Amino acid sequence: MIDNVEWAEKTFGEANLGDPRRTSRLVKLAATLANTPGKPLVNITESPADMEGAYRFIRNESVDATSIAETGFNVTAGQAERHKTLLALEDTTTISYSHKSIRNELGHVNQGNRCRGMLAHSVLLFAPESQEIVGLIEQSRWTRDITTRGKRAKHASTPYTEKEGYKWESASVNMSARLGAKIDDVISVCDREADIYEYLLYKLKTKQRFIVRSMQSRHIEEGENKLYHYASQLKSAGQKQIHIPQKGGRKARNVTLDIVFAPVTLKVPNNKRGESLPLYYVGCVEHGNSKEALCWHLLTNEPITTQAQAQKIIGYYEHRWLVEEYHKAWKSDGTNIEASRLQSKGNVERLVTINAFIAVRILQLKFAKDRPDDSSCEEVLSPKAWKLLWLKRVSKTPPDSAPSLKWAYTELAKLGGWKDTKRTGRASVKVIWQGWFKLQTILEGYELAMSLDLDL
Template structure:
């Protein structure tokens, strides 16, 4: 550290303006931007929220105690705030989600609203006050905790994370376990699956001025007739993966047979990324589409029929083939339109990435050991926005990852007679605008990173690239590109980012104290 500060000349810098820039760096500024508008009933509660969020962002992944760095007054204030039942976590969600509108204003094109549900598991002394996480008859004896349904906004053009659109929490009741038949008899609004419509309605109310640009991207669990009615009835845009082979109003066959028998539109080549034990591969997909009308379900014939578009993509030559059937409001007359629908659904994985970062890979929400449900809700809500910020940093650091994952090659397009199905065309992957690393790191941060890792090279006059910063942060945590993918794992990236924050804080404090060596 001494060598680093002497090399950079920070020890002799007495510029007051630069000191203020260093001490008031991005984490605290970010916290003010996200939470300063929170209406918690008392200005002091909001100020404390901003301080806690800023400290957490400066020490991501650390406990609330560790993020206070030994300041006893700060520790006490943090836990008083977390245990204050007069603070409603919904007010934190409202304040944080509304700030997404700023990034939406700066985002070109459509906005994807990808939603998913995740379980928060807890095993400490509070677990008995929480709910079962299984619907089985023995669910109360197994894992316990809370459920969270999150909606994450992304740019359909670049794939980058924009912000959080909504988050809903609930816990299951022990009295409902092992009663699947009774749950099926409940009204739609009383079922747990109503979470999809409930959360979407909150997004609609919160972001009404952006609805023409928002496409809701939902997985198979959301294939609910009443939800499709809500989406269509409110003229909302959507891509929903089909789960049920629903009957059609004019035919005996169902959705899957109908779209499978539709004319082949073309063949495309896509990248399937490495994940867990699955190896990276390139997959050839046959693509079809059609427009059809669904009959109401037999359980309620009074519901109206629904007209919608369907896209099907099936992989060829694979033992474990991809097979997507997507219900959508988007046009599907040309192959390019169909590929846009596939691309929108193909980006839904980012909401799963968000949950991974939030729960274990970054902010470690499942590691909380707070002693009340309310405290966990307040902490989890706050940390959700920290996790979103980490996703944004990773997106901006590694735009090529999104580009590679969404690249498509049209092998044949049978919707264009002049090509006779033989013309190859590459649909470029999503790519973020090319910016230097100063879009994610301050000048002080990237200079410290350079001097720490590039000891034999002089400090460059111009900031290095974001790709360099992304991999350098990984190297700071011991990352080595052994698989030659160029990709840093989320946990490693987070660890490196924490180390960089510690280094930056140390240099800033030494400079602020005016210490000379």
């Protein structure tokens, strides 16, 4: 993890905003926001002049949020070249606001009349071999016309390209344009909402790799069966053990899953025109018949002929939760964009876009705990930084070799005020980042003392 100024320069330094002074302001603003994410600009700018400059940038209608985002996407595309296989983890979320001054500029978000907002579809690149979050490669935002609430009744007669479901194909088109030939190494990983005939057909025709969780038991050409009934008759190819963590009112538990797989051919839906879709099915079903039983029906164009290949597909799908964690870091726990009180949609979009990339940086730090056990903390901290963290937390001479990444995760969290009162071993994004910020302050103080040659 490089310091915030260097990160901001690398991420946004090439932004084409029509004036190099705007780009310089963008870099400075991004570095300031990254230092203390989630705080109002008035509280984190160093001087009244900096505060005024930051607000002028956010309010400048000549600054295009799309241009800001495109620069960050291109940086991610460059970083993707370092990895052999990449998962494109996709999901959609709502960004909601309740303050009245902006309600007229935003649309409905299915949260009643109290809230208005926009929707965002994000694609996060993840490298499974190195267990590394690479970056944000695509993100689109849109608002729903408040007068079209209840439009679902006209869903069948609405053209595919005008439906919200088209976002999946649109995201793949944009991602492919940025990655070029590298798209051949990318596997899109999507939840049930992406189980759309036209989207699956597009991925097959363009030979783009994908894993999509099935939403419905589609008709298949294998016998007279529907997909789920056919899957229930398949012979188990083995079992898989997974741990479901505690969340909200849900208790943590260990789960045994049966694995099945087979080639299948999806028939064209009765209300569609097109061709049958030759795919592979991978099932992952928990023992028992309770309502809480875990059941994944996965569709993919990755060849599946062995249990090992089926397990790899399931393992890839297990990482889809990272994009949900990303949205959480973006919306509330990290950059806290939903707490913004800006007065216009354009201003919100500019601030939201900058914070979209800061949220990735926050998530990268949080995910460090899940890296392999032998990972060194020097993957995220410089030698000087971890030694200062050691002195601060352990209060004795640092060891000759760097401690583990998990050690750094725990100590950064504790530096940020984490107590692990729930005994989960997982700290929130907020306390990890607070610990990171405190460590950067310690590091800056050390560097200043050394530059002045003070005898401390």
